[in-house]
Amino acid sequence: MKIGVLALQGDFEEHISVLTKLGADASDVRLPEQLDDLDGLIIPGGESTTIARLLARWQLLSPIRRRALEGMAVWGTCAGAILLAERATGLDREGLRLMDIAVERNAYGRQVDSFEAELSVPAFGSRPFHAVFIRAPRISEVGAKAMPLACLADGTVVAAQQDKLLATAFHPELTDDARFHQHFLALAAASPPATIRETESQAATGVRRPA
Amino acid sequence: MPAQDGNGASQANETGTWKVKTGLAQMLKGGVIMDVVTPEQATIAEEAGACAVMALERVPADIRADGGVARMSDPEVISRIIDAVTIPVMAKCRIGHLVEAQVLEALGVDYIDESEVLTPADEAHHVNKHPFKVPFICGCRDLGEALRRIGEGAAMMRTKGEAGTGNIVEAVRHMRTVWDSIRKLQTMPEEELMAEAKELGAPLELVRETRSLGRLPVVNFAAGGVATPADAALMMQLGADGIFIGSGIFKSEDPAPRAHAVVQAVTHFQDAKIIAEVSRGLGEPMRGLELSQIPEEELLAKRGW
Numbered sequence: 433m434k435i436g437v438l439a440l441q442g443d444f445e446e447h448i449s450v451l452t453k454l455g456a457d458a459s460d461v462r463l464p465e466q467l468d469d470l471d472g473l474i475i476p477g478g479e480s481t482t483i484a485r486l487l488a489r490w491q492l493l494s495p496i497r498r499r500a501l502e503g504m505a506v507w508g509t510c511a512g513a514i515l516l517a518e519r520a521t522g523l524d525r526e527g528l529r530l531m532d533i534a535v536e537r538n539a540y541g542r543q544v545d546s547f548e549a550e551l552s553v554p555a556f557g558s559r560p561f562h563a564v565f566i567r568a569p570r571i572s573e574v575g576a577k578a579m580p581l582a583c584l585a586d587g588t589v590v591a592a593q594q595d596k597l598l599a600t601a602f603h604p605e606l607t608d609d610a611r612f613h614q615h616f617l618a619l620a621a622a623s624p625p626a627t628i629r630e631t632e633s634q635a636a637t638g639v640r641r642p643a
Numbered sequence: 644m645p646a647q648d649g650n651g652a653s654q655a656n657e658t659g660t661w662k663v664k665t666g667l668a669q670m671l672k673g674g675v676i677m678d679v680v681t682p683e684q685a686t687i688a689e690e691a692g693a694c695a696v697m698a699l700e701r702v703p704a705d706i707r708a709d710g711g712v713a714r715m716s717d718p719e720v721i722s723r724i725i726d727a728v729t730i731p732v733m734a735k736c737r738i739g740h741l742v743e744a745q746v747l748e749a750l751g752v753d754y755i756d757e758s759e760v761l762t763p764a765d766e767a768h769h770v771n772k773h774p775f776k777v778p779f780i781c782g783c784r785d786l787g788e789a790l791r792r793i794g795e796g797a798a799m800m801r802t803k804g805e806a807g808t809g810n811i812v813e814a815v816r817h818m819r820t821v822w823d824s825i826r827k828l829q830t831m832p833e834e835e836l837m838a839e840a841k842e843l844g845a846p847l848e849l850v851r852e853t854r855s856l857g858r859l860p861v862v863n864f865a866a867g868g869v870a871t872p873a874d875a876a877l878m879m880q881l882g883a884d885g886i887f888i889g890s891g892i893f894k895s896e897d898p899a900p901r902a903h904a905v906v907q908a909v910t911h912f913q914d915a916k917i918i919a920e921v922s923r924g925l926g927e928p929m930r931g932l933e934l935s936q937i938p939e940e941e942l943l944a945k946r947g948w
Contacts, residue, residue, distance in 0.1 A: 445672070477670045543731065
């Protein structure tokens, strides 16, 4: 299983370290040709404005979109989730616009408001997932093509999935719980694309959409 | 916020934890943090791809030239810079000046740099950084100094270099010194660690942790003297997690293209062809100072312990 981690800026080393522990063949991606034989791509945490500029400068937007449409799995954590969203408030550059979700950048406040919390992820069973949110974006809308996957205690949606695309507002690469990475590796291995039907989504994930 | 939602999630959200403090530094990795003195400069930095800005009244080159006591910037300047950009904003307090630190936290800065570039307020003690919700970054010249600051609660480090000189030699010395000591720890038998901790003047637990990680326990950027894209890439190849550039941008002939080029060089720090390409036609870098021309008592890196 070949997984690339976008290494333009951000905590890509942390993702590579988790992937390597799980036995995946993980590599840095800085240029378009490094996307060619990947089963999956992770867009890490970092500054979304910085990464968006570098994606455009190194002509990575179109090749990533094309590979995603060909079935490459893509997972964005925090900044990566902003870049995956079709609608991103507060991002001044073009993102990948692959996922039918809306996100608001820095929606929880400044660094002093960054927090840790226990998440409910019904798809992973009853054990909560301990998550780290850093100047995190809010997933304000999960469209019909995507489905919510995880939420805070008050029901706020913090992760979403659409076929082989995954967005998390938090950083599973900063904690020792590898369930999101394992979930992503399973998505990357799935062929044909892992589609969950809209009618099944509520039952499948057990998380309600944002109101 | 409800304590329990029936789905298994519980507990209130926890802010100001060590994880979120060190975590923001991890998000800045592979990036460039630029010194700015006006909202306009902050916008140029963000536009060029900076991952954060350091809000200041004067860049280190001017602090060095002007002399006098250098203090925390006017809150008005800091607030205007916070309002001008969406990326994280850092600001500097004097070494040991806990009230300047409290003021910066109240202003909502994302990181406080307890910095030797300003005139120290306390010659014996640094700020106790643990009680703050906002994270701190501090400078170091060697491993012992880095671990003392982390022991006091610094969630991010930077090598000091010699700020405001445009001369990379001290940054290189400090980065190499830190890594040499880490490599030495890794080859040392367990029973020698206590003596080494004594020698370094560092907490034993942090010495152990550094040895087992094979790196500093927190993110470590390079600072002090970066003036060109090649300087920035050099520090990355020497093991920096990212780069601070102060006077090097806004004391150069044409700041915006230089800022953009430094960002590209940090991302592609191992690709000499790209560094060559982005370094073309940037105009004059800042003038720069030979270290031997600076009187001993004016060396900023010697401040703090």
